[in-house]
Amino acid sequence: MAFFNLNLNLKLSHKILLMASIYILSLLIFSSCQPQTPISEAKGDVKVLIPIVGSDSEKLTEVTLKNIQDLKEVSGSYVQFYYTPGAGEKKLTGGAPQARFIRTEKGVHVPADITTQQMFTIYYHIQNLQDLSVEISSDLKTNSPFQVGLNTKVSGNDSTGHNNAFYDGESDALLFVPYSLNSAPIAVNAGIIAHEYFHSIFYRLLYRNYLARQKVLSQQAGAEARNNLLFNETYIRGLNEGFADYWGWVYTTNTDYITASLPEYGEDRKMTLEPDKVGVIETQSDIENRVSEAQSLAFNPTEFLTGYTYKIGTPHARFLKDLTVRLSRDNQTGLAAAKMEMARLLYRYLVNVSIQTATFESVDKLTADHFFQYVAQPEKSGLALNPGQCDFVKQYVRTADELTLCTGSSNE
Amino acid sequence: MNKIFYIFIIFFSLSNHAASLEQQKPAVKHEIHIFIPGLQYRYENDPDQSIKNRRYDNYNLAGLIFQKYLVGLEFNEFEQTTSSGTLSLHAKFQEYNLYIGYNIYSTLLYEPYHIYVDLNPVAYIGQNRATVETKLNSISQQSIGENNLTLGVGLQSSLRIGFMIIQPEIRYMTSRSYEPTYVPVYGVRIGFRIGL
Incomplete structure (x- = not known):
């Protein structure tokens, strides 16, 4: 093959340049050699970083999301998300938001944008609230993931269209509308999430x-x-x-x-x-x-x-x-x-x-x-x-x- | 991974075939190409289910060896801040790539101004990493992502005007940290040639 018929009568400086390139190339290959499974395909119990707001102290903390089936959509046995959802019969319609995050050396997934952070946070609190409900009574166990809508559009109503969250009984879903105040977003407020969850x-x-x-x-x-x-x-x-x-x-x-x-x-x-x-x-x-x-x-x-x-x-x-x-x-x-x-x-x-x-x-x-x-x-x-x-x-x-x-x- | 394997096979076959073509050769055997920060665009997933065209900053340094073989180093960077109320996230993505290429086509367009057009298929290998700074009121935490392998193949087209180069490119890159995993990349940069 002509490509490999290199002229090897090289000057010393060129030899050094060529060797350096091969060396750097090898270094990159071996140092980055790792399983090529996409980071977003994490499943099962997944460690994430979320803000804790509305609790007795505000902090950023690592928690575990349980039973994750698709981390790209942050969906699992506890929650299914929808972005700007529509209302269907007894369920929301529309697609899921796509999470963007990084994974640290310790295996903690850190949100790279606000929507992902809200998804991680809501999943965590709903997971805890579901577990609490089952502890109260086995009658409260649910067989399907809790539906949550983000960036929900509510037409013709200024009071509910912003800075709010509500439970819709007909679609059995928790809906968050856009937040525009200068405080902690409702979608990461543990107490408000619990309040809305109770309505269900x-x-x-x-x-x-x-x-x-x-x-x-x-x-x-x-x-x-x-x-x-x-x-x-x-x-x-x-x-x-x-x-x-x-x-x-x-x-x-x-x-x-x-x-x-x-x-x-x-x-x-x-x-x-x-x-x-x-x-x-x-x-x-x-x-x-x-x-x-x-x-x-x-x-x-x-x-x-x-x-x-x-x-x-x-x-x-x-x-x-x-x-x-x-x-x-x-x-x-x-x-x-x-x-x-x-x-x-x-x-x-x-x-x-x-x-x-x-x-x-x-x-x-x-x-x-x-x-x-x-x-x-x-x-x-x-x-x-x-x-x-x-x-x-x-x-x-x-x-x-x-x-x-x-x-x-x-x-x- | 299979996609990249097939693309590499096509790249080497193309380069091998091109090596046997008749073509005009530029006067200088070895060159260094220094580029000013260029533009790079990538189509990536966005939380709102859309594909967004994100603009990266591209820093590039290359060397042309024996008028045909291309070796280069590039650094790509993207920063984004999203916030809601007292919460904000600043994400920074950084990537270093080494690339090698081969000149498969070169032609003189206009002799008086030494205007040449080149076409170079290129293969990339590198590493990327992202950091995120999370802020909640006065609380701040920086998280450093793990290093991830980057692979890619593409095509660079250079317009050489005297000592200047204008270089658009297209490529297809993959890394497990990308969303989606395989990302089309488009870019353009301006630089200078220094003959050795």
Whole structure:
């Protein structure tokens, strides 16, 4: 072959140049000799670097993502991502974002852009929240990956189209919209991810069945019927928001995780219960009045009452957090054990309300202290309360006969 | 890996065939080519599912031996910062490649200004590495990626105008750190020839 018929009558300097080139070439080949499997094809348990935000301390830390099937899409048994997704029937539509990352000598995968960082972070927290859910009850185990949409476009609504995240029950997906504030992005805020994740539990255990029942009942005419339905819906939505806020605290132990990403809303939703707020809730008449106002003023009363549901929910969240701390302190079980006990109580309560509302008629109405009554009846809630804890809970009960409360607990 | 193997086979066959062609020879036997930082474009995957054309900086030094054999060294670099709120990521990609080539075609276009056109198939081998600096408020952490092998084949076309060179090129590169693993690369640079 002519190419290999080199003229080897070289000057010394040319020989040196040629040898140097061959040497460098060999060095490169041998020093870089390694398996040629693309870095993006990592599978199984994968170490990654993520930010921890919304927790008790902010940091960058190495964590392990479990059961990864495709690291390029950061998909696995826990999560499936979609980029700018569309809504299909019971699932999102569209493609997955493509992750870009580097791998260090220690085998840690580090995101090279913000989208990848969000994917790694969300997968990690959903993975933990799924594991926590299964620990609470095996009923909460899911057989398919949790769907998460990034860069979701929400048309025609400025308030939900930016700086927000929400759970969509119909597609059973967690959706993040673009973030434009100067704080930690919502998509990496552990507490907010836990809050939104809880909505999926609430929907699965109670809200989906309740909405189906409501749809049947709403076909019956009558102003009072519509009033009752809207009252129940508003109260249940309030529970949803309050319990979700509490779930964020359970996961992070941070009473103010919302402020890390949404400073404007953090103060109103902080999980600290001031002494003058003990027992302060939205009463039956408070909720009834707002419901009547919504029906008379708004084209869409449900949407009108969205902001109000947080007013119902926040006292529930603070109550739950305070009671958890009391249980931990008084029963000397440790905070983790107290959190698990309260989480299981919430699970039982949601199942209880789901059963109760499944046979509701249009005249049936929940009470504004329904949840507190449940907690104050250990024979129903399964939660044993000492006298001090009982006195605390009773301050929230308005409509039940006090003699029926805290019976069967260590109060007797 | 099979793709690169076939491409190398084609490259050597082409070079071997070209070696037997009649062609005009430039006057200088050995040269050094020094290039000012050039432009390089690569089509790579982007998180939003699209293929983005990313601009790299290309630094290049080459030597032409016996008017036919080409040896060169290049350095390619790409930097990108993405951020959201108090989080930001600064990624820097750096690559060193050694390349060898063979002049398969050379012709004099215009005698008075010594304008020549050359065509050189080229093979690349090198190493790349990326670093990422992650910032969360005041917390910062730098991560250094592992070294990865780079391979490639391509075609350089040189327009020599006196002592100046304008050199566009196309190539196909592969590395396990690339996304996708095989990446088309396009570039152009301007440099100077120094005869030895």
